[in-house]
Amino acid sequence: MNILILSPGRRVEIVEYFKETFHAVGGKVFTLDMSPYAPALYSGDEFFRIDKDFNHLEYYIDNVLEICKQKEVSAILTLIDPELVLLSDYKDIFEALGIKVILSDIDFVKQTFDKYGFYCAYKDIINLVETVGSYEEAKKKLKDGTWKYPLFAKLRDGSASIGIKKIYSSIDFDGIKENPKYIYQPFIDGAEYGIDAYFDLITGELVSVFMKKKIAMRAGETDKAISVKSQTVLNEVKQITKIKGLYGPIDIDVFVSNTGEVYINEINPRFGGGHPHAYGCGINFMKLILNNLEGKVNTPIFDNYEEGIMMLKYNGLMFRSVNE
Known part of the structure; x- marks a missing residue:
């Protein structure tokens, strides 16, 4: 069982978590990025660098498909927003070749990429800012x-x-x-929460939720946070299940006002930048993905992590020869 991660960028930890899970069943994790300066590119079991001509993205997709065929890739996902829509557009082509695209339905993906359009589409379904x-x-x-x-x-x-x-x-x-x-x-005066949710790839059911209270942000990602549990927040997150077509990892931003109101701010159909916090607390979305790829339906569990665990990000270093 092999998987290809597109545009891993700086997310070395995510690639390593996939390797830990997929190596256990004899699988490999491949990485692909357009930049030779993406640290996580070099964390894959094998890595590929492909130029991306934004005026002719079909050539990029053709190259990705060829790698998937050569390396017997069973599933593919991306870690950046712009490629969510791109993969959605070509999802049928990948899946016709037996390559599972780990992604929500195309209509939902495109709506989340337009923040105002998303608000207009779902303001009567979930409690949005x-x-x-x-x-x-x-x-x-x-x-x-x-x-x-x-x-x-x-x-x-x-x-x-x-x-x-x-x-x-x-x-x-x-x-x-x-x-x-x-x-x-x-402006919502209160606390901001980051939610890592997983919707089963087979049933579309919400099966896992990890909740963290954000302490500090850097470059749009959670830099410091603490694991928490809130039934009020969980109840609001579960309202998202009214939206059809959600699959795989979903990143949700939530505000809780000082007077206790809970608001969903944004939903991103991908791994969030703070996901290593969930993994560090024992929430293994990579295993949930592997189960689904093996045809197994995941059982919903929402309370299987410890509160009060801090995540504190810091910088690491990687050294590679330019000849690589």
Whole structure:
């Protein structure tokens, strides 16, 4: 049983976790990235570097397919947002060759990539942070007293916290109000939680949830956090099961206000940057994936980790010859 991880970037730990799980059944973990400077690329049992022409992505996919055939790859997944939509578009081609694409349904994937579109599609299904799609709408809500400063501004198609702004006054709108890609939300005064959820690849059922309270962020990823359990948050997370077509690892951002309201902020259909915290607490999504690939349905378990375990990220180093 072999798996190919696309665009692993800096996520060395994720690749190592897959190796621990897949090596136990005689499988291999291959890695592929467009950059020779991606540290996690070199953590694979074998690695491949492929140029990506963004004007002709079909050539990139053709190369990926060829590697899958040569290396008898059973499943494929990506660790970056832009490739989620790309894999969705070619999912049928991979699966026609017996290669499982570990990914939610295409409609859901595309909706999560458009943050305002996602809000509009699911605001009546789950309790999302209220969002408006323009500067004019945000100013209107401020004027009629529905909202008050500070506000939160982010790019409609943003990733890794790029472009995020906290708006304290009308002056802070300068420089972004003319950008139609910005969307706006009220600032939730409270705590932020990161949720690692796994939806069974066979049944689509939610089978695992790990919850962490965020302490610090860096470059859009959880840098420091502590494992927690909250039945209130879990109840809101379970409402996501009303959305059809979720499969595999799902990263969920949740806000809990100081007065106790729980809001879903974003859902990303991939491994989150803070997932090593879950693995370090004994939650093994790689094993859940392997079970599914072997045709086994996973049993739902939501309380199988210890509270009060901190994750504290730090930098590591890797050395490779340029001739590699």
